Amino acid sequence: MKICIVEINNTNFFALDKNTNSLLNSNWMFSGDSKNILMPFLLNILNNTKNEFSLNPTSFLQASHLNAVNPFDFDKPLENKVVAIIQVHHPIFKYDQMCGPKGTQTIMAILESWKSNDNIIGVVMDYNSGGGQGSGTREVARYIFEYPKPIVSYTNDLCGSAAFYLYSAAKYRFINQYADFIGCIGSMSYSIDLQGAIEKSGGKVNEFYADSSPEKNLQSRELKKGNERPLIEKMLNPNADLFHSDIKDFMPSISDKALKGDVFTPDEALKEGLADSFGTLQDAIDKVIELHNASDNSNSNSNTNNNMNTTQLPSLQSVLGLDAPLASTEENGTYLNAGQLETVENRLVELDASNTALQTQLDAALANTEAQEQLTAVNATVTGIEASIDGMLTSAGLDVTGTLTEKATALSAKVAEMGGKDGAIHTNPKVDVNNEATASNVVGGVDITGAMNN
The missing domain is CATH 3.30.160 (Double Stranded RNA Binding Domain)
Known part of the structure; x- marks a missing residue:
């Protein structure tokens, strides 16, 4: 971790490198007292000294025999198919720490290089971390979630907050039944005021704001007055909302209770949907192999289907x-x-x-005697109606076949036709004059001799 002293007008100012600036200006995702591990880093920044305590750097293991592989040799060709293991046994940082852990940017870069390494079939990420920087965490979590090779999460210790953010993004998630706790989903701000240290060194901090900039640094200005609400509403709540949204995307079955920020034992973790199952590191390795083989079979079937x-x-x-x-x-x-x-x-x-x-x-209908009798009666009525209509059609000189509806339609048309004739002109009955036996000049008691056969 580097720090430079820049002299301007005989006044000393701290010029921080990218990592230090990120550490001092980031919101944090920590569980419990895990945040206390940051103190040595920050004190060393102020004292311009190197870290005198040891933290394991992010390490990578060859899963076939669990032999340590130099983390800087990840581009080195491998002879056999392997599952890589990334140990995240430290706070989550965005950038690499001097003599300390790798940052999420480096982890993401290494994962990117492994995409094209055909001998690395997948990755196990082994967590023992209470969280860390919020900055950069969402980026690498989404990256893990969309990674083309299977990534499986495992924890045998604690996995909280920012570490859980990464843990949740894997294809599958194991928790050892003897692990400590998991969860602590949420966002927090850990405020560090260096003004006293600067003033003790002879410096003086003054803040002045233009009249047109009343909301500039509003959150920190209000915080100095003891009002944390602007900081919570502007910074923490939006970060927590994004955290919750991503977790629900990664783990649709997670419970609402798990999203409130508490930590959970392994048994509770399974109940609340924070992990997929109990397991060991070997189980996680086997799961990567299983997912890889399933993906290979799927791709093989897809290639066959293309033909x-x-x-x-x-x-x-x-x-x-x-x-x-x-x-x-x-x-x-x-x-x-x-x-x-x-x-x-x-x-x-x-x-x-x-x-x-x-x-x-149908069986019920056939067994219904009353319904059968009613049906027989209806059929008889319909048959009688059809016979009557046939007789009327014959009398009207119509030869119509077809359904009862078609016959009734033809008869109705004939009635309409007859009804349209002039009622003042009588119909002249044609008496068969060649058959005297049937001839008669009286019809209905009226002598029609004068009108016969006109």
Whole structure:
């Protein structure tokens, strides 16, 4: 960790490097007293001394034999397929610490280099950390979540706040049943006022603001007055909201209780959805291999499917309830894939259930004597009506066949036609004059001789 003294107008100012500036100006995601581990770092900044205590740097292990691999040799070709292990046994920092842990930016860069290394099939991230800097944590968490190779999380100690942010983003998450605790989801601000130290060294801190800048540094100005609300509302609440949103994206089954900031034992962690299952480091390694093999099989099937044709059979697809066309090859013909087979199976179950229900209804209807008698009576009435209509059609000189509805329609049309004639002109009955036996000049008691056969 570097610090420079820059002399301007005989006054000493601290010119901090990128890492130190990030440490002093970042919000934090810590659990419990884990924040106290920062104190030696910050004191060394003020005293311009190097760290005299030891923290394990982020290390990488070859999973096949768990032999340590120099973290700076991660580009070195590997002879065998391996699972890489990243130990995060330290506070979370954005940038590398001198003689200390690797920062999340470096971890992300190393993971990026492993994308193209075919011998590294996946990664286990082993956590023992109470959290750390909020700055940069969301970036690497999203990176882990979208990483193309399987990343599996594991903890046998504690995993809180910023560390849990990274832990949650993996493809699968193990917790040892003897681990300490996990969780502490949320955002906090750890305020460090260096003004006293600067003034003790002979410096003096003055703040002046333009009239047009009443809200500049409003949060820190209000904090000095004892009002923390602007800081909470402007900084902490939005960070916590993003934290919650990402955690729900990574772990949809997590409980609302787990999001309130408390820590949980391993048993409670499984209950509240903070971990997927109990396991050991070896279980985590095996899970990476399992996920890698599953991905390989999926890619193999995908490549095979790319050489296949698809056949559109809309009628068959409709009957089977399929949305996608059927795959086919010249050698094997047309077939159903696993998803389509499941759809067909479900469809057959539905049809079988529907057929059973209809048969039950039919049996009930046939067993209903009263309904059968009513149906017979209705059929007889309909038959009589149809016979009457046939007689009227014959009398009207119409030869109509078809359904009862069609016959009734023809008869109605004839009635309408007759009703449209002039009622003042009588219809002249044609008496058969060649058949004297039936001839008569009286119809209904009226002599119609004068009008006959006109």
